[in-house]
Amino acid sequence: MSYGFSLDDVAFLRSGAGSAALAECAALPLTAATHIADVAAVRRLAGAEYAAAVLETLVLRRKSVSKLDDSAGWLFTGDAMQQASASAVARHRASRLAGRDVHDVTCSIGADLVEIARRARWTLGSDVDEVRLAMARHNAAEAGVSPTLLRADALAPVSRETVVVADPARRDSAGRRAWKPADFLPPLDGLVGAYPGRPLSIKCAPGLDFAITPWAEEVELVSLDGQVREACLWRGFGASVSRRATVLRSDGTQWTVTDAEPDELPAREPGEWIVDPDGAVVRAGLVRHYGARHGLWQLDERIAYLTGDTPPPGVRAFRVLEHGPYSEKSLKTVLKRHEVGRLEILVRGLDIDPDALRRRLKPRGGAEASVVLTRIGRSPVAFLCRAERIPNAG
Known part of the structure; x- marks a missing residue:
């Protein structure tokens, strides 16, 4: 089970004492074989009160390296890091928002928000979770961007005339994958209803039955290095296609195919x-x-x-x-x-x-x-x- 961070934990981790403790503990092995010694070292350097927060942060930072670029100084919760888009995927989605005013209504720890803020004209991030919002503020500063941040429920609009970006949680309370709009948190249909007439970019599980999201004018499936990472539902962007597949590689190459292209294809004997x-x-x-x-x-x-x-x-x-x-x-x-x-x-x-x-x-x-x-x-x-x-x- 992931450690439950508090606002006090986040304040310590952002302080000079917390930063020093994280730096001094960064070289610890953090393996199963060294767990007792690692815990003892962290308690000695960070104090008993914040040892668990420091230890969890060190573990999550190491896990984030393969997923998020330049995240060595970031703060995470376990669930938020797991749900965050890989940087290459977040950059791709943000590129379609370049030059717009954007409100990320489920900004969490800011993984998508940072990439949006680097490209959008103006960026607002909000979340109902105070701890994640505090972490987003820290991570944005680490990344050198300064979006406006505030606490708000995604289903209670606090912005006007912006593109609305959302990344609802994709697992229900029992830990099962969510395949229906009502199983997301916040619910997909609730998000759509809360922002009538607004351009929407909503990330969701690739396994969702897209026939039950008729409001989506375009469905985009995105893979990275051969693994399907997400689907994104787009509305209000003047879509000329209804389905798009975007294939990204870590080397920076990418390509896209859409349903606007020809699809006449015979079935024949096997080729070479x-x-x-x-x-x-x-x-x-x-x-x-x-x-x-x-x-x-x-x-x-x-x-x-x-x-x-x-x-x-x-x-x-x-x-x-x-x-x-x-x-x-x-x-x-x-x-x-x-x-x-x-x-x-x-x-x-x-x-x-x-x-x-x-x-x-x-x-x-x-x-x-x-x-x-x-x-x-x-x-x-x-x-x-x-x-x-x-x-x-x-």
Whole structure:
């Protein structure tokens, strides 16, 4: 369970004494094996009253490094850090708000707010949680931005004529993922009703059924380094598309596909390559549009795998070595013939657990391969492939 920070904790952590304690404790190992010694050191340097707050802050700062840029001096709660958008994703969303007046009505510890404030004309952040708001004030100062901050309920408007940005909590009180608008906190429908006629940018879970958010003029799915991170519902931005998939990479490259592009795509015999589209493309329902852009075709019109003779640039694609009807016995024979010992298994359209199947196959050998299992029509098919990273164009 995460430590529950108080306003007094935040005030200490922001003070000279707190900053000194955090700096002196920063080199502690903070491992399970050193826990008792770490706690003793923190209590000695920070005092018993604030030891838990210092220790939790050190742990969260280390966790934040892989997610948030330049966050070494930030303050977090465990839940807020977990929910915060990765910096690359937050920057992308903020880029669409550049030059606008923006009110982040659920600003939390300020991860999105900082990126918005760097691009917007004027930025207001508010939250009902006083502790998170105090942390946002500290984090904004650390980042060198100065948004206006105040305590307010997201469902009780305190601004006019701004774009409204929100990131409702996406888990219900039992810890389950929220898949319905009413399960978010604050509820999606409540947010929409509270800001009639205002431009909205609302982050939500990628697994939400977007058919039940008819007010959203555009649904954007965003992935980072192959992992779908969020969906964003846009209203009031003059959208020319209704669905968009944005694919981001940590190296700064990105691309987008939308439903305004052609989607005429045949289903034909397998080509030289199998392409598994990025999860954002699949979740956004844009597999056909993506395939048409790159001259690919489908193995089966109901399956998201694509095939072709030239894979798109910058993707990890699967060069087909051989393929045929799937059965465990026949697949085991193929793996033995190719002396495959290191095996990756990808599955779409079949009820197969890749890990359980790998254990049953017991591959042995020095070669490495990928197996793509799917169906064409009603028939299960196996493709033995070699995974390759395709260079970016140019």
